Amino acid sequence: MSLDRTVQKPIDALAAYLVGDMDAVNTLIRTRMASEHAPRIPEVTAHLVEAGGKRLRPMLTLAAARMLGYQGEHHVRLAATVEFIHTATLLHDDVVDESAQRRGRPTANLLWDNKSSVLVGDYLFSRSFQLMVETGSLRVLDILSNASATIAEGEVLQLSAAQDLRTDEGIYMKVIRGKTAALFSAATEVGGVIAGAPEEQVKALFTYGDALGIAFQIVDDLLDYGGTSSVIGKNTGDDFRERKLTMPVIKAVAQASAEERDFWRRVIEKGDQRDGDLEHAMSLMARHGTMEATREEALRWAAEAKTALDALPAHDLRDMLRDLADYVVARVK
Template identity: 55%
Template sequence: MGIVVPLEGERGKQNAVATLQALVAEDMENVNDFIRARMASDVPMIPELASHLINSGGKRLRPMLTLASAQLCAYQGADHIKLAATVEFMHTATLLHDDVVDESDLRRGRKTARLLWGNQASVLVGDFLLGRAFKLMVETGSLRALDILSNAAAVIAEGEVMQLAAAKNTATTEDAYLKVIAAKTAALFAAAAEIGAVISGKDGAEAAALESYGRNLGIAFQLIDDALDYSGEKDKLGKNVGDDFREGKITLPIVLAYRRGDEEERAFWQRCLQEGDQREEDLPHALHLLAKHRAIEDTVKRARHYGEMAQDALGIFPDGNIKQALSDLIDFCIERAH
């Protein structure tokens, strides 16, 4: 049983993703067609494995950010389709690599590609998708967009390495952890939003605002994921509650509970996470400690803080359906129950 954390205000915002999907529906259909075409290969395993993940029911938030930001900046053209597909390829590649590094068995409720095809195939198909992504970037002819997305790819890889270095390290500080997720998760959110302004010729205040929106949204999104690992439901999470604990992952709830605990509690976290010595009764005790130190609640509070910064970043744009949908998306990401 996970910790129940009230995520207020979800009612009325739960259709935020559907609203945004409707606003970019025509463009997203073109993006999906583009993805299917560019995923093709003479090597049958490549489209088969990539399709397993791309068609697994993800919300496609990142490419939608590119399409929505282009609309917000009144873009006229077709390059936003290629760039949105680029963003989805990059995201899919990182998921394939993540599942190998984390030795994950489930992704969105389905067996991971690494479990079905093996680690080597997952890594190599991820590399193929990154190659496709860079080819699409070049095709747009926008050096600035290429710069933003290629930099994001490097930053994401840095975040993965930082996370690997901090793995099972209970001494990880909150600042160090936030630095990891800013690179590993938020960098692609930020780039996806920023490039919509860049290709619209608004590589100034608007691009900076959308980069800030995406970055802060990405951090909030990841913090809520961290909270939900201990407070959600398996069928909604697409993974088992407490998987982060079982895998020895150091996330913000653990960082907070560890710092706030006494010597005996810290010894518990060290045994379970650093030493990997876990017993059947340890997860319930971990949930007790997280509740005792309000670690889940405070993780949600941190997420709301970043959500407020994302809201403020939208302030320079005129009111309209797209702006409202992007605003509601922040609330959805923070208040979602799954």
């Protein structure tokens, strides 16, 4: 099946190519969300799972497995696993961030409460774990259990790094590898593992997912200062108000004059934020060119993702994954 990639967004091209598998994933997700004993669970999760997420992560697993000729059914279980882990993380993030909106809709923790978000997240995480066990692959279990630990570590690190001007790019990279890239790379890697691909191809899939995830998160952090609410359902400056140190700010702090440093100390460390501070922060980032420098880092990671694909056999899906890497960074052109 060949698709005209020039008229479709890469994510839509992937969705069209993988439509049969994605239908199976969606059916499995709905079945496994259900709880005989606790009917509130699908209420909470349906809200998130049906909320128009792009299902990027499960598609990565399906694409990796199919590209390498996998003909079984475990890739569907693994794709659902990955989406469940992602959804569980979102539910817990909403509690942690005290978010009021996600994807332009009120978050579950406002509609229901923090309690449901915590417990239903736990439920989805357990469900994901059951799905992996059903594949019978200890290697897959190893990869996904390590990814889960890395995700949790990244989130804790983000918490302690927030409001701390000493947070540098090294810490930032650990945070985004944890909060984002770990699940991307596990998603692609397990697709290769379940397909029985040779080690060098599995490694290439890991590298692709890791680099794509990093590019994706850097762009997300950039959009937080430059995107519009309609693009990501988030308001500009959320990270600023939450005093998170993301790449454009870290780069601006590193180049700050003494006076600028006082500003950053007040708004980020002390949390004393006033009208006009966000605009001033953005003018400082513009002065030091940190938005542009951050965008260049994202482009570099997208290029690394594409290079990793060279180790994989030629395939329509490989082309789509290459386009996807471009698309992820095109959001900040």
